[in-house]
Structure formats: C-alpha cells, structure tokens
Amino acid sequence: MKNKLTLHLLKISVVFIMALLFVVPAGAQTGQGVLNGIEKKIDDAFGQAFVTKKPDQLERITKLLKEQKKSALTDYWLAYAYYLNSLYYDSMGDADEAESTLSKGMELLKSGSQSSESYALMGTMQNYSIKFMNMLSANKAAEEATRNLSKSIRLEPKNLRGYLGLGLQDYYTPPEFGGGTKTEGLLKKALSMPDQPTKNPTMPSWGRKEAYTTLISYYIKKKDLEKAKQYYKEASAKYPNDYRLLSLSKDLL
Template identity: 35%
Template sequence: MKTAFVRTPVLTALCLALLGGSAPGSILPALRPPHAVLQLDVQAETDKALDQALRARSPEPFVHLRQRLRLADASQARYWHGYVALHESIYYLQQNDRKRAEQVVENGLKQLQEPAPQRAEDYALLAHLQSFAIQFRHGMAAALAAAKVKSNAERALKLDARNLRAYYVLASNDFYTPARYGGGKKTEGYLLKALAQPDQSAAGAQGPSWGREQTYELLVRFYHREQKPALAQKYYAEARRRYPSSTTLAELGKALEQPAAAYN
C-alpha cells in the first residue's frame, strides 16, 4: 500500500478543514472537539471510499479516510476503524489479493478486541468481522470462529435487545452454516427480527445504522434458496422501494432469475 506524502501547506489546510477552520492567512476559529469529526458520517464515507477504490483500483481512499479518523474520539474511532477495515478487505478480495485482504481484516479484529468491547455495537461489529474472516479459516478453526460469531452477536443483544446488526450477523452465521451442521434453521427468524428493529436503538444517536439493506438481501437469498419465490419477490420488491439506487440489489434481481444454489 502506498503511503501518501503531503506537503506541509496542503496538510495544514486539510487539518483546518477537518477541524472546521479556514485557509492559511485567515483568522483561525476555535477548534472543535475531536469527536465532532464523526459528524462527517463515517459510514457513508466508507461506502464511498470502497466505490472510489474499486474504480481507481487503489486503496488510497481508505488511507485518507483513516487519516481523518485519527482526529476522532478514541472510543468511537476504534469502531469505525474496524468498519473501514472490513470494506478495505472487501476491496482487496475484489483485486484477488487474499493475503492482503486477510491482513487488513485481522488488523480490524485486533483493534476491536484490544481493549475488550463494552458496547453492543462493538460486539455486533466484532461478530460481523469474525464472520467475514471465516473465509480465511479452514476445518476446526472455521468452526471455532463461527462459535465466536454467535457468542459475540448474542452478547450484543444482551446489551441491546433491539440491535438490528446483531440479529443480522446471527442470521448470516446461520445461513452460511451447512445444513449437515444444523445451519439454516434460524435464519428466517433472525432476519425478520432484524427488520422489526429500528436502524438505531437510540433516537438521534451518532452511531452506525448499517444492516437493513444487507438483511433484505439475505432474506431474499434465503427464500430463493428455500424455493419460496413469492416471499423472495415480496421482500425483493420492498427492498428495491427502500433502496432504489442499490447496485447490490440490482444484481440480486438477476440472481433471482436463476435456479437456487444447492445447499449442503
């Protein structure tokens, strides 16, 4: 990964912009507290960074985003560093660089676990990253990782019974567990519970709100796999009304035209 080199005047301007300042030569305003940086909507910026990185075939958008996060409150920045790591790992997978993808997601996992999580959202994201990282595990290691996913998602729900993302992670973990190991039996229930929850448990919270679109996508895939086309189409139509510009859902629509994949 390249390290961005920025000349001092440009760096100064960038820092002032992030802190609510102005260009060199003007009157400097009072600096805003570090946590105000999170008002930049890290979730949306991360999604944008992934799109930019894929288009440019360069990880630089993630480098710049992490630089901005350095100014954020440590307890919240840790969460968002994990979220960024997940998307950067997806980028490297798209570039067929599995080694780098694994390194990035492992770094994200380390940040989320040191120190130990305290909040429901931290446990939900930790479980999500652990679930994503299972593709880099084999045999017993994969089984143990799946058990950790379930444990941490359940911890999130003990702290916040209305956490949409924890229900989604439990559903995903169950969906991808092979049928011969008992997978698929709880997927539908978890997904429907997820859809019944608010995007955020606390009104007006400056926290994550991801998970609903992913829940719709997985629910449609589940019904398609279970050969329940009416339900698959019902929730697909509902998802498209909510997220009309989603490229993921557009691709899912094409998948619905194909026979369901075998489930082992």
C-alpha cells in the first residue's frame, strides 16, 4: 500500500516536473485564453454545427468573446463568428436569421478599428450580404466591398484575405459586367502571400483554402483542366481532407 502510494506520488511529481520543464522555457505563455488560437476554435465550431445541425458551439464562442474586454481583436473575431454563423443559417435555409446575424457582424466592424484585417473581413461580408439585398442596393454594396478590400491591401500589401476578397468578387461578377478578367491574377496573388503578414496566434490566417478552391473552380469553368489539376495537386497536398477540394476532384477526372 505504502509502495503504491510512493509510486503514485512519484508519477505525479515527474509529471509536474516535466510540465514545469516544458512550460517554463517555452516562454511563460502568460496570455493563454479564449483568443489564443481562436480562429481554429471558431472554424471547428462551424464544422461542428453542420454535424449536429445546431450552431451551439459557435454561439458559445460568441458568448465567450462578448465576455472579453472589448477591443479590435475581440470585435474582429466576434464578427468572424457571426459571419460563419450566418453561413450556417443560410445553408440551413434560414435566410432571415442569416441576414440578421451577418448584420451584427458588419456593425461591429463598421464601428471598430480600421485595420487591414478588419477591412478584408468587412469587404468579404459585404460581398456575401448582396444576396440578401434589395436589387437597388446591391451595386452600391459591391462598390463598398471593393473599396474596403482595396483599403485592406493598401494598409497591408501582404494580406492574403484582401486579394482573396477581390478575387472572389471578380469570380462571382458576371462576365458581361467585366467579371472573371482579374480572378486568376488576384487569386494567384493571394496564394503567393503568407497566411499571416505577421505570425501571431490571435490574428487571422484563413483564406488559403478558399483561394485554392476558387482558383481551381475558375480553371474548371475556363476548361483549363491542366492548370486546375496542377493547383488541385498543390492544394490537396496541403489540405488532404478538405471536403470542398474533394468535391472538385470529380470535375478533374
């Protein structure tokens, strides 16, 4: 009994010491909290919503973010969470809830800090908001989205998400309005950018997957299967299990 206890104490102590060994030199991760790695948390919750058919996890993160001290960072991630939540509602056919959730996110960005990342997210959300709009407001919203995405790039020329937003806008603009002429260049430019202009676990890094899938779709649409396959190969090496990439594979066979 005594030996068992001793062994147990020894195990606990070794674990404690090893934890000390790894944690302390790693740099005293003093700021660990809800915002550390927040993008992955929100993305995972978004995926979870489709599995459970409920956006509970997303709403829980939204609640947690609201409890944080308000800052440009919390506003950004709250807006991003609203954006994904809106995408979820829209895919479930609840357009009213999708629109209202999206509006909440856009309001946050409108009133908050004007950083390159905020402009990129705002432009992306504005482009998406067009589907809920009165036809007479759609052109104006597209114009504002372009302006915000351009501002994002002007503030940070290495922002992948700024180029991605402009690329998506061009891709979805009908050709008779000049769409599709800049898609390839913009998305290639997006892919040439780092995930983050400055490495930071609290800052956004999304967009590369979307840039790949849209560029591949663009080549498929243009019937340039060789280039589509080239980028598909590159993308699937990076994201082997991404369902959007997998769904494109049938068009490449």
